[in-house]
Amino acid sequence: MTHLSSTIRAEVLTIGDEILFGQITDTNTQWIGTELTNLGIRPVRKTSVGDNAADILSALHEASLRAELIIITGGLGPTKDDITKQTLCRFFDTVLELNQEALEMVSSFFIKRGREMTELNRQQAALPANCTYLANDWGTAPGMWFERDGRVFVSLPGVPFEMKNLMQQRVLPRLRAYFQTPVITHRIIRTIGIGESFLAEKIEAWEDSLPAHIRLAYLPSFGGVRLRLTGTGALAEPLLAELNAEVARVLPLINDYVYGYDDDEIETVVGRMLVEQNATLSTAESCTGGLVAHRITSVPGSSRYFEGAVVSYSNAIKTGTLGVSPSSLEQFGAVSEQVVKEMAEGARALLGTTYALATSGIAGPDGGTEEKPVGTVWIACATPHETVTRLLRLGKYRDQNVQLTTTYVLDLLRKTLRQPVFNA
Incomplete structure (x- = not known):
């Protein structure tokens, strides 16, 4: 039966103490939200509950008041703490019964792997009597489809690769047929x-x-x-x-x-620009500790333009490897425009690149002074023509300062690459 609606709303219900305790990260909801949106279904809420039947029943009831589609993940394993199937029986006023198709799938799963199937594994094939079984090609936990009062409830395993396969192979095609969506x-x-x-x-x-x-x-x-x-x-x-x-x-x-x-990241954008200009890049990093190089090399194909990095955390590396003047360090300090400028120019000369980036700063939580408080950072971009520098005044949190510095120095490169004088 096809249900016509201008807006189909969806809610995702994740089940499992391990999510609430922070022992695993829920990546399923983000992926499901993307797939539903692509289908023209609007996700409106995500709810997480532990392995408690009363909480699951309450969440199911509340979700059915808000959404036409409720997708449930987790709690479908063979052990006693996995109570989703039993709770769904209570919610849909039915009982568990052995599903022959599911039993054949579970049996085949163990035969192919040369393993013995236990009674607990066999009970994986016991499903609520009024559900439609959705075969799991990559595991023993079943997928289940319920319909009630114009609403669809889909129960899926919490293991991400099993959930995704079930969604792609079984659920999304059924949703397309069931709902006519914008x-x-x-x-x-x-x-x-x-x-x-x-x-x-x-x-x-x-x-x-x-x-x-x-x-x-x-x-x-x-x-x-x-x-x-x-x-x-x-x-x-x-x-x-x-x-x-x-x-x-x-x-x-x-x-x-x-x-x-859309999906552009700053490191991807500067990578494309470097390729277009047939240019190369190196980095000299102090306070970012190599994160700039990591972001750059996280892009496939970055070997076309990235030559290497020097993590010059100590002054000895700054002077001995990058050629920073000891007098500059003594007069201006490591966190200064002059020193970060010499770091960038030294990396560019050492590694023979068209451009070089440099960072030097006080990431925190300590090390700051009245003149240079925590969050004081200098960044630089050395080009064939000149070296561009910027002073950043960030906050007091170390991780945030490192992340922001990395983003801003990559953006400094982007802005530099846009200037016609540097591309001549």
Whole structure:
């Protein structure tokens, strides 16, 4: 039966003490949300409960009041702490019964691996009598599909690779057939170097003029803000064209801060620019401890432009390897414009690259002075023509300072690569 609706809402219910205790990270919900959105179903809430039947029953009831689709993950193992199937029986007023198709799948799973099937494993094939069995090709925990009052409930194993396979092979095709949904499309504008509130002020008039079927969300992260435009409509191509027109309309207001779109990361963007210019890069890092090089080399194909790095944490490495002048260190200190400039130039000369980045700062939590408090950081980009430097005044938290410095020095490279004089 097909159910027509302008908006199908979904809720994800994760079951397991291990999630609430912080012993595992829930990556399932993010993946499920992406897949449902691509299908035109709008995720509205995520709920996590422990291995407690009363809590699970309450969460199921509340979710059914909010959403037309409820996806449940976890609690389907063979041990006594996995109570999802029994609890679903109570919720749907049914009993467990041995499902012959599920039993054959479980038996085949163990035969193929040359292992003996125990009674606990056999009970994996006992399912609520009124569910539709969804075969799990990669494990013994079953998938289950329920329908009640125009709502769909899908129960899946919590193991990510099993859950994903079941979603792709069994669940998503059934959802397409069951629900007639609108198209939901996203465009993301990625900005850097501007805070959320300042960004909002710059684009306020544009945001207020957006049509009702296009919504804007601000997604802040270290050093930047993603602007996510979400459009809802009947046809994909006209909707995407509308979103692209809105992107073009807002760009003149914020172009100085925009570094990419959709899945772009700053390290990916500068990598593309280096390839386009047939240029190479090296780094000299102090306070970032190699994180800049790590971000750069996390991009597939970065060997085309990245030559290497020097983590010059000590002054001896700064002088002995990078050629920083001892007098500069003595006169200005390691955290200074002069020293970070010489670090970048030294790395560029040592590794023979077109460009070089350098970082030197006081990441914290200690080491600061009245003149140079924690969060004082100098960054530099050495080019064939000159060396560009910037002073950052960050906060008191070490990890945040390291992450922000890495992002900002990569953005300094991006801005440098955009200048025609450096590309001549």
